[in-house]
Amino acid sequence: MPLLTPARIIARYTVLEALRSRLLWLFVLAACGAAGLASFLQQLALTESGAVQAALLAAMLRLASVFLLVTFIVTSMAREAADKGLELLLALPMPRAAYLLGKLLGYGALAGVPAVLFGLLMALFAAPAQSALWALSLLGELWIVATFSLLCVASLQQALPALAAASGFYVLARMVGSLQLLAHSSLAGQSWPQQAMTGAIDLLALLLPRLDAFTRTEWLLYATGNWQALAGVAAQTAIYVALLASCALCDFYRRNI
Template sequence: MKATALFILLTAIRDRLFPAIIALIVLITGITLALSETAMVEEHAMHVAMSAGVTRIVLVMGVMLFVCFHIRAMFDQKEMDVILSRPVSRTQLVLGLWLGFAAVAALLVCAEMLVLLVVGVPSFLTLLVWSASVGWECLLVIAIAMFASLSNKSAVSSVLISLTFYTLGRLMAFFVATANARRVFETPLLHDALRYLVEALSVLMPRLDLFADSAWLVYDIAPYHEHIMLAAIQTVIFIPFLLGLTLIDVHRKQF
């Protein structure tokens, strides 16, 4: 399991994932600095919020793409067959892959935290909590992408499935608020059915909108303790659930 995790880390270095993501983070931070100069008030707060929000999306998308395409490449280049030819169980394989991708994500989150530290945030503790929340989000995305990649033979399909889940998770608060705030259908029965469906989906899917809110870095984390707690609880619940689904699928497949 450790060897598999180390293999993932080495391939990330070989594929130059770290310099690519870090370069994008630095570039985006510079662009947001230029954009924030156009604000009439609170230029620095705008710079911090924009930098945090956009760089987080870049980091999460980069990790998602790396997981999906790397797992597909492992099958195409017979690396998966080589790993399974060793005395490694499929459970150890899945856990080793997840740990390796988690280590890659942790290093990228640390790099993003250092960049935002240079940008300047009001509180280092707030930045630490925000970065931890980004890490939890990455761990969930890794679990989703692994399930999609090991269940499908196409890397593009895996990316689309993972992106769909991520987008739904990020927009779930909007869907719930829309379903509860106004009548979508004229027929009450259809409207109530839609509202109950959206509320059921919000329970079954991770609420990624509660993770790493850029407002934490501007207004401190004191008003958002409930969101942070809910994000941590979701991480603890959904990661074992997704890894369990992946293990069930992997044990049923014939490699």
């Protein structure tokens, strides 16, 4: 059986599962809730209330999209494994790569929903061109996180550890640039344990995607986004999605199911 045919079928049923799970409605509710909370907090700002509202809304939408997508991926695949649905699918005459590819295609399509929805919402508070760059960057960020979540649940095979690992990966990838800056700000006069910690942070920054360069709020506030920055985001997305998908595939093939 060709690889793409079963992959498309699995991707289609992955999207249908998300529709039945009301995931799309959760994205809409998250957008409404974030907009309402940002409007409330805007009233507390003494100056630049519009910028405060846009910044808060962008941060809340980014976190909501990551949280909802990761939770759906982890719980969906864990439930499928617990219900023996995975064993049933792999008993069919198709390669295991088709299953993972189908899941990735389905989750990639689902990631486009919050990217488009939240990008349109941010266009009400910022320049449309900058909102489009922000939405495309959010899409790349969601693709990386979705692929890592797939790797976690395929390797750990339990929902809670996979969810914790995916959350830790996202937090570290968002903070590693700041940690690296803090570590190097007082490099002179450091003791050897501090130097070892600085080296560990540098190694971590080398291995992790720089998600702090994705979906930047200043693009919306000060119109500093450009296609060159988006090209860097696209390059990181392509590299890490391919790398994480390859790791998931290797782990998936070595397992006895």
